[in-house]
Amino acid sequence: MRVRAQLMMVMALDKCIGCHTCSVTCKQAWTNRNGTDYIWFNNVETKPGIGYPQQYEDQERWHGGWALDRRGRLRLRAGGRINKLLHIFANPDLPVIDDYYEPWTYDYSHLISAPLSDAPPVISARSKLTGEPTRLKWGVNWEDDLGGAHERLGQDPNIAGLEEQIRLDYENVFMFYLPRICEHCLNPSCVASCPSGALYKREEDGIVLADQNKCRGWRFCVSGCPYKKVYFNHVTGKAEKCTFCYARVEDGMPTICAETCVGRIRYIGVVLYDLDSVTAAASVPQDRLVETHRELLLDPHDPRVMSEAERGGVPFDWIEAAQRSPVYALACDLRVALPLHPEYRTMPMVWYVPPLAPVVHGLGSIGYDTEDPDAVFAAIEHMRIPIDYLANLLAAGDRGQIEEALRKQLAMRSFKRQEQLFGRGDTRTIAEAGLNPEQLEHLFRLLGLANYSERYVIPTSHREDAGALQTEHSGTDFPGNHYRDKKGRLRLRVRPE
Numbered sequence: 206m207r208v209r210a211q212l213m214m215v216m217a218l219d220k221c222i223g224c225h226t227c228s229v230t231c232k233q234a235w236t237n238r239n240g241t242d243y244i245w246f247n248n249v250e251t252k253p254g255i256g257y258p259q260q261y262e263d264q265e266r267w268h269g270g271w272a273l274d275r276r277g278r279l280r281l282r283a284g285g286r287i288n289k290l291l292h293i294f295a296n297p298d299l300p301v302i303d304d305y306y307e308p309w310t311y312d313y314s315h316l317i318s319a320p321l322s323d324a325p326p327v328i329s330a331r332s333k334l335t336g337e338p339t340r341l342k343w344g345v346n347w348e349d350d351l352g353g354a355h356e357r358l359g360q361d362p363n364i365a366g367l368e369e370q371i372r373l374d375y376e377n378v379f380m381f382y383l384p385r386i387c388e389h390c391l392n393p394s395c396v397a398s399c400p401s402g403a404l405y406k407r408e409e410d411g412i413v414l415a416d417q418n419k420c421r422g423w424r425f426c427v428s429g430c431p432y433k434k435v436y437f438n439h440v441t442g443k444a445e446k447c448t449f450c451y452a453r454v455e456d457g458m459p460t461i462c463a464e465t466c467v468g469r470i471r472y473i474g475v476v477l478y479d480l481d482s483v484t485a486a487a488s489v490p491q492d493r494l495v496e497t498h499r500e501l502l503l504d505p506h507d508p509r510v511m512s513e514a515e516r517g518g519v520p521f522d523w524i525e526a527a528q529r530s531p532v533y534a535l536a537c538d539l540r541v542a543l544p545l546h547p548e549y550r551t552m553p554m555v556w557y558v559p560p561l562a563p564v565v566h567g568l569g570s571i572g573y574d575t576e577d578p579d580a581v582f583a584a585i586e587h588m589r590i591p592i593d594y595l596a597n598l599l600a601a602g603d604r605g606q607i608e609e610a611l612r613k614q615l616a617m618r619s620f621k622r623q624e625q626l627f628g629r630g631d632t633r634t635i636a637e638a639g640l641n642p643e644q645l646e647h648l649f650r651l652l653g654l655a656n657y658s659e660r661y662v663i664p665t666s667h668r669e670d671a672g673a674l675q676t677e678h679s680g681t682d683f684p685g686n687h688y689r690d691k692k693g694r695l696r697l698r699v700r701p702e
Contacts, residue, residue, distance in 0.1 A: 207480040208503060208514040210523050211391065211411035211554055212454060212473065212663070213532045214463070215542045216384055217652055218560040219614075220470040223382040225249050225346065227462035227471075231386075234461045235448070240440025242308030242333050245345050246447035247462045249384045253361045253594065254348040258304040261433040262362040262546065268298045269431030270394050270549030271487060279488050279550065281394060283428055289400055298428035306344045308333040334439075352380030363597040379589035381560045383598075384470070386462065387434040387447035388545065388553035389413050391478060391501070392487045395446075398429025403444065409666065410475075411554065412449045420444050431549040455666040463661065472651070474530030474662045475523055476554075477503045477514055487550040491601050494547040499537050501552070505530070526664040531651055532556070539640075539648050541610045543599040558652070559599055559610050561618075562589040585611050612638045617648050 231247040250256050264270060268282040283289075283298050309330045319326035332339040348357070358364065389406075393413050396404045403419035404426050406412070415426070415435070422442040426435045435446045450460035454473075458464070463471035478501050486501045487494075503510045505527035514524050527533065535542040535558060542556040585592065585608060592604050592611075600606040616638035620630035635645050651659070 206482075206513050208477050208510060208517045208519060209411065209480045210409070210514070210519045210527065211476050211478055212389070212449060213476045213530075213536075213554045213556070214386070214460075215472045215532045215535045215556045215558065217470045217472075217558040218381055218383065219558065220468040220652075221249070221382040221384060222468050223249055223251070223349065224467050226465050226467050227384060228345075230461050230465040231447075234450070236445070238440075240438040241436070241445065243302070243305045243345075244436040244438070244445060246434070247384065247386045248345055249382050251348050251350055251352065251380055252383050252598070253352065253358060253364060253380070255357055255360045257345045258300045258433050259343070260304075260360055260362065261300075261431075264431055264549070267300070267428065267431070267433070269429060269433070270551055271392070272550070273488060277488060279392075279484065281397060281429060282431075283398065283425070286400075289398070289423075289425055293400070293423060296424055296428055299424055300427070300433065302334070303343065306342075306347075307339060309339055309341065350380065352378045363594055365597070367591060367593055367597075379562065379591075381590065383557075384462075385432065385434070385545075386460075386555060387413065387449070388432055388551065388555045389447075389449055390554060391483050391552035392550065393430075394549070394551050395426040395430040395435050398425040399423075399444075400425060404435075404446075407451075410451075410454070412451050412454075413446070414448060414451070415444045415446055417441075417443050431546065431551065432553075454663050457663050457665040459661040459663060469655075469660065472531040472535065472655075472660045474532040475527040475664065476530060476533050476536075477505050477510060477519070477524070477527050479503060483552060487552055491548055492603055494550070494601050495543060495603060495606050498544060498547060498552060499540070502533065502537055504537075505533065520664070520667055523664045526662050529662045531655065531660055531662060534647060535651060539613065539644060539651075541613050541648065543606055543610060545599060546601070547599075548601040557599055558614070559595050559607055560590060561611060561614055585615065609639070613640055613648065614652075616640060617645055617652075620645060621649060 228245060228247050228249055232245065235246055236244045245257070248257050256262060260266060264282060268284075270282055271279045272282045274280050310333050311328045312331055313328060315328050316326050329338050330341055331337065389412055391411070393404070393406060396406060396413060400423055401419050401421045403416045403421070405414060405416065407414060420443040422437070422444070424437050424444065426444050427433070427437055435444055437443075438445050450458075450462075453460060453464075459471070459473050463473055482501055486497045489497045505511070505524060511524055515521065532542070536556050542558050544553045544556050547553070588611075592607055593602075595607045596602050596604045616635045617640070619634050620632075623630040632642070635642070640648070
């Protein structure tokens, strides 16, 4: 067992109001430069919808992430080294600018320079790539609040197999918001796809970064990422991606998207995992992916895990932070958070608490007594959002994982509602959902009342390791320039002249 620490994020989708504040602040902080006009490290999508870039979830088209070969071994969907060598100058799996959108601006000077006339002057959109007038056809937020436009609804890969159900029930149209950043995966396919080794996963906190000095602009990382969260800067000729605001988290501060989130939907914390088990966990059958991923995240209170973590160089304050981690609680202890598209086998580390529709109102409309605790779980089958749609999005098609998460949220809401109205709640409901009273209070606290310090448990980086870590992440030195001694400490490898 080799225990490593990883920063992880969980988002509670019920609380997202789709305001895009996270996207705007991230844009201002990281991608407000030439060549990054179309780049959004953080974006908020309306589901159902085809997302950004268009249909990024359709891996039959883009060949991102991992798949199992006939022997059950992991392989890149886009092919290995030979395939990359054959397509190094013409990558067939690369989205084009129209799949994102052609960035534009407006001819604002015309407002001042236009001659006097009876009608006010009009400005037209101009491409920021060519400078020519352009017709706006697509954008990062083109589908906002549409709940799946009728002409594109069938293009959402998560609707596969549900077309008739959603068509027949479309009078009960549904939608929810899905904020997305880089998943900072435990088994990142972007890192494995890069021929130059420019993408790497930081040892100390698991953040996946792109070394601008090593990047040669081949863009296999873009096609290799199934979430399409690696971008190409056409001005610098380099790949860029979400950095998990590493400069902030090193000082114990949350990412800028989390800091400015209006709905307080984001939670950030440390989890511990077994590095030796990642490949095996990513290679299990699809119906076991979510549960195996949970098992990969180790119990930080286990004395053996704590001992192995210290032996592996994880600082004690990071182990202590993992024990207070809100993300471990939501993902493993309470089991209400789920990974985005685990079937890509990248072991993503941005998880989501699935959303509930207005279920109490829905129960009343179909004849149930909304105060009857026995009727609470009937709401799951009558949600506006189909269970199978959420399962395709967050559980590799496993309905059971979604139902478990929704039952626990419903039980918590029902119990607290009864407590508010009648002075006491029915403990049968929470027991049937698999919660005990302490877990229920913890879940209620995290999803409803958690303050800043409870939502973000981020230990600071250790400055005493800065020299060794700088050497580890340098792209200008020879490979293999560091090693761990018998005590697990990072040392610089010195070569003789």
